[in-house]
Amino acid sequence: xxxxxxxxxxxxxxxxxxxxxxxxxxxxxxxxxxxxxxxxxxxxxxxxxxxxxxxxxxxxxxxxxxxxxxxxxxxxxxxxxxxxxxxxxxxxxxxxxxxxxxxxxxxxxxxxxxxxxxxxxxxxxxxxxxxxxxxxxxxxxxxxxxxxxxxxxxxxxxxxxxxxxxxxxxxxxxxxxxxxxxxxxxxxxxxxxxxxxxxxxxxxxxxxxxxxxxxxxxxxxxxxxxxxxxxxxx
Numbered sequence: 001x002x003x004x005x006x007x008x009x010x011x012x013x014x015x016x017x018x019x020x021x022x023x024x025x026x027x028x029x030x031x032x033x034x035x036x037x038x039x040x041x042x043x044x045x046x047x048x049x050x051x052x053x054x055x056x057x058x059x060x061x062x063x064x065x066x067x068x069x070x071x072x073x074x075x076x077x078x079x080x081x082x083x084x085x086x087x088x089x090x091x092x093x094x095x096x097x098x099x100x101x102x103x104x105x106x107x108x109x110x111x112x113x114x115x116x117x118x119x120x121x122x123x124x125x126x127x128x129x130x131x132x133x134x135x136x137x138x139x140x141x142x143x144x145x146x147x148x149x150x151x152x153x154x155x156x157x158x159x160x161x162x163x164x165x166x167x168x169x170x171x172x173x174x175x176x177x178x179x180x181x182x183x184x185x186x187x188x189x190x191x192x193x194x195x196x197x198x199x200x201x202x203x204x205x206x207x208x209x210x211x212x213x214x215x216x217x218x219x220x221x222x223x224x225x226x227x228x229x230x231x232x233x234x
Contacts, residue, residue, distance in 0.1 A: 002032035021047050038143050038179040045146040061209060064091035068204060068212060072096075077228040078216050079197065085209040086153055087113045087141055098227055099187065099195070099215070100126060109157060114141050118165040128186040128194075135171055139178035144211075146177075185215065192230045195223040 003010070005025060012019050013029075026047055030040040064082040072080035072093045079099040081092035089103060089111045097104055102122040109115070116123045117137050124130050148154045161168040180201045187195040197215035204210055217224040 003028040005029070038139075038177050041179070042143050042146055042177040046149075048147070061085060061090065061207075064210070065207060068207070068210065071212065072214070075214050077224045078214050079227070080212065080214040083113060083211040083213060086145060086148065086151070086157065087211075089113065089116075090210070095224070095227060096215075098192075098230060099189065109153070109160070112157060113137070114157065115161065115164075118161050118168045126187050126189065128188055131167070133185065134167065135176070136178060136183075138168070138171055139176040140180055142175070143177040143179060184218065189227070189230075192223075192226045195227060196221055197223060 003025070005028070009019065010029075013021060023044070026044055027040075030043055035043065061084050068082050069091045072082060072091060075095075076093055077095050079093065079096040081096050081103075082090045084090045088109075089106065092103055100116075100123060102116070102120055103111075106112075106116060106120075110119070114137065117127075117134050118124075124134075127133050145151075145154055158172065162172065163169075182201075183199050185197055185199045187197075189195050196218055198218055200214050200216055202212040202214070204212060
């Protein structure tokens with residue numbers, strides 16, 4: 001009633017029947033269901049009529065563009081990396097490799113941020129308040145890859161994580177979605193000690209399917225310097 005649609009039509013929508021849901025109706029449903037911005041965007045993405053061919057063309061990226069590699073290199077000593085459309089690691093700078101040395105050992109489909117977060121013991125041990133951070137990353141991944149929800153590589157990644165991580169298997173069916181938010185992330189590094197960085201993300205206008213993630217130094221904190229000093233003595 002609040003959205004101005006019939007019970008029958010709404011039932012068909014929930015059942016996934018091939019009905020024509022206009023943007024106006026979807027926005028009305030979002031208001032009635034009190035969806036936040038991330039949930040509203042997710043709803044509209046799920047309802048979008050995009051051909052498989054156009055999605056494949058947009059999201060097939062094998063390596064980071066040279067300009068983005070040079071960008072994250074210039075961000076030293078801030079740990080930085082480039083993510084592909086399925087959240088695969090495409091490139092990272094030396095500070096990121098010092099922060100999480102395990103990134104250089106990842107290969108194939110496991111060279112992925114979601115896989116590292118949930119299936120790599122080294123990453124789990126590194127991140128303070130891991131459950132909070134992991135669940136947030138999962139919600140952002142679901143929202144960020146909604147257009148690729150039927151993609152074979154994304155489906156395979158999710159299924160492998162269901163087996164590899166009990167937490168992932170428990171949380172994924174809850175269908176949380178979230179937009180990226182700048183936040184502090186704290187690490188317990190085995191050599192550099194307690195580290196804190198401001199977690200920030202950029203979307204290049206020329207390559208909108210990619211993400212540049214930078215972990216900025218917090219004013220008054222020496223985490224970046226201590227991480228860089230570890231390089232000198234390693």
